[in-house]
Amino acid sequence: MASSFDRIADIIAENSEVPRDKILPDSHVINDLGIDSLDFLDIVFAIDKAFGIKVPVEAWTQEVNAGNAPAEQYFVMKNLAARIDELVAAKGG
């Protein structure tokens, strides 16, 4: 099976105008790829469905806005893939 990074990158390419080859492990989803909030929700919906999880975007955003976590922890591709892997593992998948 493809890695989580590859699956997420495919989903982003399918749900935005970002070419697949521009999506790299160090890409910041918003700052580098320019994903807007509507496309981002479509992407999260697709990730939720593909991985059978509920990506806690609201909690992540609150942590970042409160200064309790750097945005990179959640929104840089390689870290996003790691967070998704953690969510999948936590649900026993």
Add this chain to the structure above:
Amino acid sequence: MRLEYFQMIDRVASLDGEAIVVESTIPDASPVFEGHFPGYPLMPGVLLVETMAQASGWLLLKLMSFERMPFLMGVKEAKFRSFVGPSTPVTVHAMRIHDGSGYAVTQARIEANGKRICDAELTLRIMDFPAPELAAAMRGRGQELGLA
């Protein structure tokens, strides 16, 4: 329905878990029909979308105990299958198909005389109420509809 006030839902017929059925009647007359279309009044597709969004919104408000507010932010796969005009009773079905973090996705359809008029997949952003007046208004209307 009161089209000029964007009040698209007349009553709730049933609420069952993740699904709601609401009923409404397209008004006999409205300035909307003077333009859409002269001599051939039809319920505009955008107002059918709004009707499906409101049915979805009331469902989500009930599921969230009126604590947060859903706002329409995406319409996918909208299909308008049949014309519908003034004085027509319609039934609107909406079902939550995904409960996300800060958003929800619903599948909705409108039927009239047993015939499907339109359907769509809707994405609604879930937010804290941006104004207390809005929260009060939604709860008030929700009580009238038997939801709050």
